[in-house]
Structure formats: C-alpha cells, structure tokens
Amino acid sequence: MSTLAAAPAAAWPTEAPGIPVARRRRRTSTWAGIAFAAPLVIYLVLFYAYPLAQNVWMSLHHFDRNTFVNGGAPFVGFDIYREVFAQPRFWPVVRQTATFTIVSITVQYVVGLALATFFHRGGFRLSSTLRALFLVPWLLPVIVSGTTWQWMMNPDNGVLNAFLGVVGVEPVWWLSADSSLMSVIIANIWLGIPFNLVILYSGLQNIPGDLYEAAALDGASAWQQFWRITVPLLRPVTLVTLLLGLVYTLKVVDIIWIMTSGTGTSQTLATWSYGMAFGKGSSSVIRYSEASAVGTILLVVALAFGLIYIAIQRRQEED
Amino acid sequence: MVRRSWWKAPVAVALTALMLFPVYWMINVSFTRRESIRSGDVVPADFTLDHYAVVLRDQLPYLGTSIVVGLGTVAVTLAVAAPAAFALARLAVPGRRVLNFALIVAQMVPAVVMSLGFYSIYNRIGLLNTIPGLVLADSTIAVPFAVMLLSAFMAGIPREMLQAAQLDGASTWRTFRSVVMPISRNSVITASLFAFLWAWSDFLFASTLNREGGDLRPITMGIYHYIGAQNQEWGPMMATAVVASVPAAVLLVVAQKYVAAGVTAGAVKD
Structure with a gap:
C-alpha cells in the first residue's frame, strides 16, 4: 500500500508563467527543455514502461521455474488468461476484491468526512495537534501496522477479543478463513482514514465561511447546513477522493499479505497475483505467467478507473 | 465566527486516542516481559527493555x-x-x-x-x-x-x-x-x-x-x-x-x- 500514500495530484503545471520567457528564446529554451526533461523520459521508459511490458510479455508466454531461469518460454497467446478465467476461484476472488475495495473506501470516506467536519467546525485548542496525530497510521510502515493488527486480532490473547469478552460477546476468529476479509478491511479502513481526513478537511476549508453564517442567520440547523451546503459544495472533492481511493485500494497487497497471506476470504486479485509468484514455499510451483496475467487484469481495471479520474479532473479544471 | 463548544476538545482527544490505540498497543507490548505479554495488561506492568536489546542484537x-x-x-x-x-x-x-x-x-x-x-x-x-x-x-x-x-x-x-x-x-x-x-x-x-x-x-x-x-x-x-x-x-x-x-x-x-x-x-x- 505504499502508494496509498502517494497523494498524487493533478498538479498540472500551468502554462502561463513560463511561456513568455520561453517564446523570446524559443530555440535555446526548447533544447534546454528537452535536456532537462530527458532524464525523466528515459527513467519512465526504463523503470515503468519496460517492467510493464515485461509483465504483459510474461502473461503471453508459458513460464515455469525452468524457462524462467533458462529462457525459451513458448508463446501461448491468451491461453493463460483463459486458464485464469476458468479457475473456479477467479470469480470469488473478483467478488472479494470488490467487497474489499468498496467497503474500505466507503467507510474511510464517511469516517473521514465526519472527522473533517468535526475538526473544521471545531475551533478548539489542540485541534491542529490532534489532526496531526491522526496522520500517524498513514505514515507508519504497513508492516508495522499489519503486525500490530495481527497481534490485536490474535484469537486467544488479542486485545480485541479481550474487549469483546468484557462486553459479553463471543471471541471472534478474526484471521480465520471466513472472517479474514472483514479483518483486513478493518485494518485497511484504519490505514486510509488519515488520507480521507486531510483531503476532505482541505476541501472544507475551500467552502466560504459566510455561506454557513448566512444559513445560520436564516435559522438553518447544523444538520441542514451539512446537507445543504457542505455535501453539495464538496461534491468535486468527494469524487476525486473516492476515485483515487478506489484505484489505490484495488492494488493493495501489503496489509492483506502481512495479516493473512491472502488466505481464506481475504484473497484479492492483487494478493492472488503476488502469492502465485512470490508466495512462501512456492519455489516448486511458481506460476509467473498466471501471476502476470492476473496482474495485467488488475492493471487494466485500475487504469480504467484512473482514466475516469483524470477525465473528471480535467472537466473540473475547465469549469 | 466559530462558536467554541466546551465538549469538543475532550471528544477530539478521545477520538484521537481511539485512532492511535493500535500504536499505543504496539509500544505497550514492546515493553512487556515475555511471560506477561499474553495477559494483556493495559500498561506494561511487567516492564522490560529486553526486547530492545534483541533488536539491537539482531536488527x-x-x-x-x-x-x-x-x-x-x-x-x-x-x-x-x-x-x-x-x-x-x-x-x-x-x-x-x-x-x-x-x-x-x-x-x-x-x-x-x-x-x-x-x-x-x-x-x-x-x-x-x-x-x-x-x-x-x-x-x-x-x-x-x-x-x-x-x-x-x-x-x-x-x-x-x-x-x-x-x-x-x-x-x-x-x-x-x-x-x-x-x-x-x-x-x-x-x-x-x-x-x-x-x-x-x-x-x-x-x-x-x-x-x-x-x-x-x-x-x-x-x-x-x-x-x-x-x-x-x-x-x-x-x-x-x-x-x-x-x-x-x-x-x-x-x-x-x-x-x-x-x-x-x-x-x-x-
């Protein structure tokens, strides 16, 4: 999930400031521009395009342990994709991926918005310090959070079951096959709340305060203000937050793998792909081609939503 | 004009504490002696620095x-x-x-x-x-x-x-x-x-x-x-x-x- 971190950004640099200078000295400046941008272009080709192409290439050739090391994997067209689709676990994994993604981003958004509203209308001391502390889950290495959640969810000695015991609820086998999806969703929601909080909080700050004042003068309750002012005016930010969350959550491997190794219901497309290539004790049954095929499917889905995100960003900027 | 509500700061502190509980729990366990970890004390009652010695040795x-x-x-x-x-x-x-x-x-x-x-x-x-x-x-x-x-x-x-x-x-x-x-x-x-x-x-x-x-x-x-x-x-x-x-x-x-x-x-x- 390292890149759930990357609040990415449609920071398209605006053309305006640089152009006049550039126009005056167009020739030199164009060459300078090419020279300055060249390392990035080369970098993107070598370290993005090439690995991606390699991944797709592997999904079209039949690799096993031997051909992976010694070469000579035969070209098989889309056979591996057909095999992957035909596997009985394919659709359950797709469903689990959808559940993981949709439940995660929905709850993250709702909790993030509630917290953002709370802090925004707050105006109390400590507000900024506490908001900073809310960033902690997002800054910690996922291996740290993952192992901590794993220990908290330990069936016999974990603090969650101890707490449930106090309020009289039966212990839950958090990381067992049936519950593991719920458990990794809980941990993932915890990881994603800070991102939602920060983005939505800055979205709230862009809503003019006098709108609320006017509404308050007209006798609107806080509840009405929230639904009539906050929700409609936050709509663009909401769209961006949810779409980015969707793209980031689809590809999550680390928190799931660390907690459950993708066992039981917690298997998603991303962990399935990871496990087939790099799973523990897999040296005899490594399936690079299948892993690459599942990875490519994931890539296509992520990019489809990514393009929707970019299109929406563009449209919002034109408005 | 933002009204100050007396109840907001305590609620905010409670929410932050809830959010950071896993972090606290990690720190708590790291200071608890091996035999007592499973008893799940809220503070490291059976305090030790041994685990950090292991970190220094191994990590x-x-x-x-x-x-x-x-x-x-x-x-x-x-x-x-x-x-x-x-x-x-x-x-x-x-x-x-x-x-x-x-x-x-x-x-x-x-x-x-x-x-x-x-x-x-x-x-x-x-x-x-x-x-x-x-x-x-x-x-x-x-x-x-x-x-x-x-x-x-x-x-x-x-x-x-x-x-x-x-x-x-x-x-x-x-x-x-x-x-x-x-x-x-x-x-x-x-x-x-x-x-x-x-x-x-x-x-x-x-x-x-x-x-x-x-x-x-x-x-x-x-x-x-x-x-x-x-x-x-x-x-x-x-x-x-x-x-x-x-x-x-x-x-x-x-x-x-x-x-x-x-x-x-x-x-x-x-």
Missing part, C-alpha cells in the same frame, strides 16, 4: 540497509525529478501534456505488476538481492509524485527572478542550480522526506526483489522474518516495529506542515 544490519536504501532513493528521485520539474514548469518541452499524463498514470500502476516485471528483468541482469536494484525500484514510488510536487511549486516562482538571472548571463543550468533550487527548498525537502519514508516503509519491492538478500535486506524484511517464525516472538517483533516507526515519528514532529502539504499536493484544486 542493526537491516536498519543500516534501510537507511542506505532510503538515502539512495532520495538521491535518485531528486536527480531525476528536479530538472524535469523545472522543465515542465518553466521551459518549452515538446509533449508536455503527454508527459504530465504519463506521470499521473504511473502512480496508478499496481505495485505488484511492477514487481513482477522488475523481478524478471533483475533476474536476467543480476540485480536481484542488491541495494542498487532495490533503490531503483523504490524510487518509482516517489519520482512521479516528486515531479508533480516540485513543478507545481516552480510554476509559482516569480518570473522576474528567472529573467534577472538570464540578464546576468546565467545559463539555464546555472539558473536552475543557483536560483530555482534554493528557492524551492521547502518543496525539495518535502519530496525528499516522502521519498525516504516510502523507501523505508516499502514492503512489496523488498519482499520480492530482495527476499534472499541476507543482511542487505531492509528493516521491513527484518520484521517480516519474525512473522514467518514458528514460535512467534511478539515482544521483539513489536520492539522492532517501534524502532521502524521512528522515521515516521520524526517526520511528523519536525516536518508537520510539509506532511500535510504532501498529502494534498494538488489532489484538491480550488
């Missing part, structure tokens, strides 16, 4: 590797991103729109797909289980972000400053080095901090490209190793986790405003 090489990988990633990221950011913000670059588009798309590529590609390529050219291999892979997490963050800032540098440098006869490179980079100090710091933190935190590339790397593995693998062990040692594991969290804590304390700036960098435009 130092991994910590060293993580620092080297983190610094290497910062260096690669800045070397690629800073000149490109300047070009995109201030120079005439043919295909600028395509490049901007590629940077956004790059951030959406699932890391597992990248690691499969890298694994196959590294296997062929002998970069598996090496520090340079991990640095290059980790830098892909940070480069697109750094370019966008830096170019957004550089686009806002007053034009007069760059013109003045040019009138003084400075070359583009000189302008970049002596004017643009010093002015952009804060955003360079932000980009560097995030590049370091992401490399430090990386699990996916480390566990695929560097899993047989011995001492050349980063601290995330040091922790992961404990998970795989037959008899899970939660004390040393949590102590290592606390140590591995130090960079994040330092970042939050010394660079709080940069962090929030990094999260929102352009994601919300007004």
Whole structure:
C-alpha cells in the first residue's frame, strides 16, 4: 500500500508563467527543455514502461521455474488468461476484491468526512495537534501496522477479543478463513482514514465561511447546513477522493499479505497475483505467467478507473 | 465566527486516542516481559527493555540497509525529478501534456505488476538481492509524485527572478542550480522526506526483489522474518516495529506542515 500514500495530484503545471520567457528564446529554451526533461523520459521508459511490458510479455508466454531461469518460454497467446478465467476461484476472488475495495473506501470516506467536519467546525485548542496525530497510521510502515493488527486480532490473547469478552460477546476468529476479509478491511479502513481526513478537511476549508453564517442567520440547523451546503459544495472533492481511493485500494497487497497471506476470504486479485509468484514455499510451483496475467487484469481495471479520474479532473479544471 | 463548544476538545482527544490505540498497543507490548505479554495488561506492568536489546542484537544490519536504501532513493528521485520539474514548469518541452499524463498514470500502476516485471528483468541482469536494484525500484514510488510536487511549486516562482538571472548571463543550468533550487527548498525537502519514508516503509519491492538478500535486506524484511517464525516472538517483533516507526515519528514532529502539504499536493484544486 505504499502508494496509498502517494497523494498524487493533478498538479498540472500551468502554462502561463513560463511561456513568455520561453517564446523570446524559443530555440535555446526548447533544447534546454528537452535536456532537462530527458532524464525523466528515459527513467519512465526504463523503470515503468519496460517492467510493464515485461509483465504483459510474461502473461503471453508459458513460464515455469525452468524457462524462467533458462529462457525459451513458448508463446501461448491468451491461453493463460483463459486458464485464469476458468479457475473456479477467479470469480470469488473478483467478488472479494470488490467487497474489499468498496467497503474500505466507503467507510474511510464517511469516517473521514465526519472527522473533517468535526475538526473544521471545531475551533478548539489542540485541534491542529490532534489532526496531526491522526496522520500517524498513514505514515507508519504497513508492516508495522499489519503486525500490530495481527497481534490485536490474535484469537486467544488479542486485545480485541479481550474487549469483546468484557462486553459479553463471543471471541471472534478474526484471521480465520471466513472472517479474514472483514479483518483486513478493518485494518485497511484504519490505514486510509488519515488520507480521507486531510483531503476532505482541505476541501472544507475551500467552502466560504459566510455561506454557513448566512444559513445560520436564516435559522438553518447544523444538520441542514451539512446537507445543504457542505455535501453539495464538496461534491468535486468527494469524487476525486473516492476515485483515487478506489484505484489505490484495488492494488493493495501489503496489509492483506502481512495479516493473512491472502488466505481464506481475504484473497484479492492483487494478493492472488503476488502469492502465485512470490508466495512462501512456492519455489516448486511458481506460476509467473498466471501471476502476470492476473496482474495485467488488475492493471487494466485500475487504469480504467484512473482514466475516469483524470477525465473528471480535467472537466473540473475547465469549469 | 466559530462558536467554541466546551465538549469538543475532550471528544477530539478521545477520538484521537481511539485512532492511535493500535500504536499505543504496539509500544505497550514492546515493553512487556515475555511471560506477561499474553495477559494483556493495559500498561506494561511487567516492564522490560529486553526486547530492545534483541533488536539491537539482531536488527542493526537491516536498519543500516534501510537507511542506505532510503538515502539512495532520495538521491535518485531528486536527480531525476528536479530538472524535469523545472522543465515542465518553466521551459518549452515538446509533449508536455503527454508527459504530465504519463506521470499521473504511473502512480496508478499496481505495485505488484511492477514487481513482477522488475523481478524478471533483475533476474536476467543480476540485480536481484542488491541495494542498487532495490533503490531503483523504490524510487518509482516517489519520482512521479516528486515531479508533480516540485513543478507545481516552480510554476509559482516569480518570473522576474528567472529573467534577472538570464540578464546576468546565467545559463539555464546555472539558473536552475543557483536560483530555482534554493528557492524551492521547502518543496525539495518535502519530496525528499516522502521519498525516504516510502523507501523505508516499502514492503512489496523488498519482499520480492530482495527476499534472499541476507543482511542487505531492509528493516521491513527484518520484521517480516519474525512473522514467518514458528514460535512467534511478539515482544521483539513489536520492539522492532517501534524502532521502524521512528522515521515516521520524526517526520511528523519536525516536518508537520510539509506532511500535510504532501498529502494534498494538488489532489484538491480550488
């Protein structure tokens, strides 16, 4: 999930400031521009395009342990994709991926918005310090959070079951096959709340305060203000937050793998792909081609939503 | 006018405590003697520093590797991103729109797909289980972000400053080095901090490209190793986790405003 971190950004640099200078000295400046941008272009080709192409290439050739090391994997067209689709676990994994993604981003958004509203209308001391502390889950290495959640969810000695015991609820086998999806969703929601909080909080700050004042003068309750002012005016930010969350959550491997190794219901497309290539004790049954095929499917889905995100960003900027 | 409500601060403190409970629990366990961990005391009643002694004994090489990988990633990221950011913000670059588009798309590529590609390529050219291999892979997490963050800032540098440098006869490179980079100090710091933190935190590339790397593995693998062990040692594991969290804590304390700036960098435009 390292890149759930990357609040990415449609920071398209605006053309305006640089152009006049550039126009005056167009020739030199164009060459300078090419020279300055060249390392990035080369970098993107070598370290993005090439690995991606390699991944797709592997999904079209039949690799096993031997051909992976010694070469000579035969070209098989889309056979591996057909095999992957035909596997009985394919659709359950797709469903689990959808559940993981949709439940995660929905709850993250709702909790993030509630917290953002709370802090925004707050105006109390400590507000900024506490908001900073809310960033902690997002800054910690996922291996740290993952192992901590794993220990908290330990069936016999974990603090969650101890707490449930106090309020009289039966212990839950958090990381067992049936519950593991719920458990990794809980941990993932915890990881994603800070991102939602920060983005939505800055979205709230862009809503003019006098709108609320006017509404308050007209006798609107806080509840009405929230639904009539906050929700409609936050709509663009909401769209961006949810779409980015969707793209980031689809590809999550680390928190799931660390907690459950993708066992039981917690298997998603991303962990399935990871496990087939790099799973523990897999040296005899490594399936690079299948892993690459599942990875490519994931890539296509992520990019489809990514393009929707970019299109929406563009449209919002034109408005 | 914001009304101050007396109940808000206590509620906010309670919510923060709830949110940070897992972090507290990790720290709590890391200070609790092995025999008492399972009793789940709310404070480390049976206090010990033994687990940290184990960390010092076992994890130092991994910590060293993580620092080297983190610094290497910062260096690669800045070397690629800073000149490109300047070009995109201030120079005439043919295909600028395509490049901007590629940077956004790059951030959406699932890391597992990248690691499969890298694994196959590294296997062929002998970069598996090496520090340079991990640095290059980790830098892909940070480069697109750094370019966008830096170019957004550089686009806002007053034009007069760059013109003045040019009138003084400075070359583009000189302008970049002596004017643009010093002015952009804060955003360079932000980009560097995030590049370091992401490399430090990386699990996916480390566990695929560097899993047989011995001492050349980063601290995330040091922790992961404990998970795989037959008899899970939660004390040393949590102590290592606390140590591995130090960079994040330092970042939050010394660079709080940069962090929030990094999260929102352009994601919300007004």
